[in-house]
Amino acid sequence: MSATPIDLPRWADAGLVPLVSVTAALLVAGLVVLGIGESPLEATALLLKGALGSIEGLGFTLYYTTNFIFTGLAVAVAFHAGLFNIGGEGQATIAGIFLALACLWLAPLPGILLVPLAILAGAAGGALYGFIPGWLQATRGSHVVITTIMFNFLAATLSVYLLVNVMGKPGSMQAETPEFAGHAVLTPMHQLLAPLGIKLPATPLNTAFLLALAALVAIWALIYRSRLGYAIRTVGANPRAAAYAGISPARMTMVAMALSGALAGGLAVNEAMGVQHRLLIDFTAGYGFVGIAVGLMGRGHPVGVALSAFLFGVLYQGGAELSFDKPTITRDMVVVIGGVVILFAGALDGLFRKLVANGLRLRRVA
């Protein structure tokens, strides 16, 4: 992210500025709700109740959170290297194809081998699809932003072709693969916890959630505690200084993009192996783009990513419940909020920093 001349204490920069911009984003969404003749307060209450008011609601919320942790981390890792990866959708799509091929071809293997292999195949597919734009930028100078946009469309058309003509389930009207074998899928949390005497209602929440938590810790350790993470951050902060220090910006660009793609692949793991148990067309459903909001709002830090992923999980699940109660407010409201968050937390960062700085100065004077 660009350096701004406005000096703020660290707590304000990491906590207050995102908080103010998210609040402003929610206010804008409130205006839209008001505009279509509904009460924003009532809508908020319904939304929170739907997302957090029951164990079942919370299960759904955490299932959505899992998706956003993966796509948010993907954006965050690339950001640390100074790259803006908007190819999460495409990377997850390709990851899904690799993962589905592994699940279908390697089905004779026992689950203990098959599941990790399929997850690795998905991560490898995403990594490869992130690596290519990184490689193109590093060696041929084509900008990652433009190539990842093009790659999103290429992945989408490729997956339509494959799911309709090659991998599709014969006789199915929908573009989808045959169902994965029972031992090729991830255990739902309610089944996992049942033997321990914990009874939960059935939700799509599955062990991919644990994988997402592990990814948060691993990425934190990698970015802030490892030599590679230091190299990535140095390249992101100042490529010329990095080159002077013996770090190859080209190499870090490729590494960061591959890593970013692999993380985006986690979306496919949760959706295809954890919930749908097959590969559906367009399973990415915009999660990759919301990941940009999550990564920006979380300031690229895993703790921030976890918090903002949870916020968007609440919005998604609460939004689904809300649209059930209030048919005029569709789930697309969440997309609006995502867009405004990206605008405020990402592009209008300077404005909100200035507002916060002015606010702090006023308090000091008073």
Next chain:
Amino acid sequence: MDWLTTIAVILDSTIRLSIPLLCAALAGLWSERSGVVDIGLEGKMLVAAFASAVAAFVTGSAWAGLGAGILASVLLSLVHGFAAITWRGNQIVSGVAINMLAAGVTVVLGNAWYGQGGRTPPLEGAARFGDLTLPFAGAMREHVPVLGLLYDEVISGHGAPVYLAILAVPITAFVLKRTRFGLRLRAVGENPAAVDTAGISVAGLRYGAVVICGVLCGLGGTYLAVSQSAGFLPQMTAGKGFIALAAVIFANWRPWPALGACLLFGLLDAIAIRLQGVLLPGIGQVPVQAIQALPYLLTVILLAGFIGKAVPPKASGLPYVKER
């Protein structure tokens, strides 16, 4: 149907499919020539399509629709300008935000107002742009072989936005190349500091370009909803804003080549539709997706420098910070 008619029909649909691309590509060209990268072309067209369909339905006038479409698109452009020019925010982030915002807002409002899954009610009569018949079209078709047919089928018989969009090409070329405003605008995209030193407002010129970009996206979106279709459908821009971005790169940020690139991409699209389920001798059935993917693929290859070199304006994407 003889082969000539087939060609005429394909060329006709090429024009129809190229127009939204052309509007968005010229819009992107204006913006990027001034140094403001705009990923949000897609979102602006979508919002314009929605606003124009709503206004045309309410007023029953296609021209009112065009006005509303342009207004909505210019407003979004100003949001982008506010973030990118005034607050020197990340232009790409802002563009992505605008795309998401547009995708969400159009469906939410459309659903709340009309309850038809985000669609607007169908437009009829004067609420749509009718096809204009150019002079002598019928007579030429009867009396002039080949050319007469092409004139009647391909050149004549489109809605007003088509001719406006095509007219925008020479205007853009002329203004950018031959006027003082155009020269200054291009200079701002290459070297804003020099323009600033000459005492000309960098922000003013960039806002000007961003507004022109909004007008053109508004025209493109209106064409989609009020001329090509009879109403707004969710996600009806379907990536056209991004193909337009590809066309700008293809055209090396110049207006006439942009027209060529858009016509080429439109032709690919028209052929893809035509080839659906057709068996070609020696090749078999060509997957439609392969042709649809071509513009994206070509752009990636072009950007990688394998076919020519794409040289963007030097200062594009960089916010201008006045030195003190």
